[in-house]
Amino acid sequence: MASPPQPPIAGIADFLADPVKSADFPQTILRFRNDRAAASVGFDGLSDEDWLAHFGRFTPLPANLPQPLALRYHGHQFRTYNPDIGDGRGFTFAQLKDDKGRWLDLGTKGSGTTPYSRFGDGRLTLKGGVREILATEMLEALGVNTSKTFSLIETGEDLHRGDEPSPTRSSVLVRLSHGHIRIGSFQRLAMLDRPEELARLATYVLEHLYGEAPGDEPAVRLLDQVVRRTARLAASYMAAGFVHGVLNSDNINVTGESFDYGPWRFTPFWDPDFTAAYFDHHGLYSYGRQPQAIHWDVVQLAIALSKIAPIEALAPVLDAFPEIYEGAYAGAMLARLGVRPRGAEEDLALVQAIEQGLATRTVGIDRFFFDYSGGRRRPGPYDATYAEHFSGVEAALARYDGARMTDHPYWSDALPCSMHIEEVEAIWTAIDSQDDWAPLHNKVAAIRRMGEAHAWPN
Known part of the structure; x- marks a missing residue:
């Protein structure tokens, strides 16, 4: 079992997250373990018993986070700003270095309530977990930069949902992701007028997720990276025929990695109006509007970063998105x-x-x-x-x-x-x-x- 250095997220947890506990599930039945992904962080040799202990009961990993962290963030949801969100049914359980030297997060979905659960039960349906396996596997096979579904464990509870037959089976999912810092993480700090913490978060992302020194203009360097990475993400969605369904700013990872799959679908035909979410009544996140939607979210990041950098320096970086997207789109189609x-x-x-x-x-x-x-x-x-x-x-x-x-x-x-x-x-x-x-x-x-x-x- 790998023993990584001190997880760097611990250094910013004071303003980024809250320590939480996992739910105590009635059962832990292993349904899926991704040994290919586990091999990249040294866990492919883990016994099923230890796997269940760490990813079903959330026993802390050695030399890692002593307690899970529920991240705080805001975000625009269907273009309406919402300050009352955050990790409501998930948390960051651990950080590990992969075989390329990158810091990755083990994050959860369905692991129980947190301070941000509001009226939710903090759980994940088993069907939702199965759908996330299928989405991440298919996207990875099509060359999209995506989180990996690391583990799916059935938890033995009956869940009631208003949009599918109930009661239905429950699960807890663990994903391996290149960070869980969202555009909404920066929006929250900007809304609360915390420029020093904004700067600390920008430095964290540059140093630990991009492997760059922050330099003299960390906010500008950060925005440049996000513009390039998210433009490539949008291009890869189009080439894959994929519709994420919910491209809110709290669902856009600043590493440009796709994650958090709810109502996703692949469009069978080239249909710009094809939507994935039944509640997307106006087609805001339809197949053909995804590049525009992601660009709009990156604009919100630029607005947040204007708290710590002049807009005159940020605007030219932001304006490069369409041209970068066009080149990335052609590249993704040819690839x-x-x-x-x-x-x-x-x-x-x-x-x-x-x-x-x-x-x-x-x-x-x-x-x-x-x-x-x-x-x-x-x-x-x-x-x-x-x-x-x-x-x-x-x-x-x-x-x-x-x-x-x-x-x-x-x-x-x-x-x-x-x-x-x-x-x-x-x-x-x-x-x-x-x-x-x-x-x-x-x-x-x-x-x-x-x-x-x-x-x-x-």
Whole structure:
């Protein structure tokens, strides 16, 4: 078991978090352990008994946080500022260094009530935990910078929810994440007019999450990093066909890592208006509006940082978001396609041709990228569709070189590996009605196989 140095979050916990205790669950039944993620922090050899003790009963890890920390933050939720939020059903349990030397957090979901629970029970449905496994595994396989679902343990309680059949089974989830500092963490300190703590938090992020010296303008350097990282995140969502569902400012991690999956979905077709959350009545966080939504959240960070830096220095950094996004978007689309870039103008033209073809909704997003992997279309059932609607793509691709080996057996499958709502529901139904976990574990294996075939760079 790893024995890391003193977790750096302890140095800012006085203004960032509150010490809390985990709920005492009736049961701890191990349902999922991510040994691949655990290996990166030295926990892959942990026995199931010790795993349950640490990630179900939350016995402190050696030389780590003596007590979990519930983080304090504010945030804009559907563009309305809310000062009454924070970690209401989760906490930061530990910090560990991974095999790349980065500080990572072990954070929870469903671990019990905290000072920020308001009227919630602090719990997580088992279905919610299963959905988070599927989201994180699929996004990782598609090259999105995402938190990893580290552990899922069933806890033996009956939960009642207004938006799904109840009573339903309960769970506690642990995620491995590159920090849990949100844009809302900075908004809270700005709203409370605490410039010294804002500066301390900016320095913490630069030093311990980015590995940078704060320098003379820590707020400007921080904003520059967040702009670049979140623009890449937005681009990767679009290339993956993913809709997060709730891109509030308290759900945007300043490391640019995607996390906290509630009503997420993958859109089957190229549909800018496709939404994931039933309560997103105006499509604020629809598929096509995600880059705008994330940019808006980063604007809120800039407003908060203006407490400790002149807006004249922050504005040019913020204004770079659209251009950075455009380049990142083209890069993400070409990376999923598996071809080498040829230059900004030519790459943009290829991406526009892909969008035009997909916008006809005659072929799904996953099917298109599967059929054209490596830049050359393989014969199949959609040949006539491609000939009619994707002639511009084929003409553009003739000038591109493949950047991916296509000899992996995955590329000979009849169908691409996808993750649409019908399959999510079928996997959950098997668990709920028959306690059959095989469909989930089989799907995770299939997703990881797809990720290997894509051969994303580390």
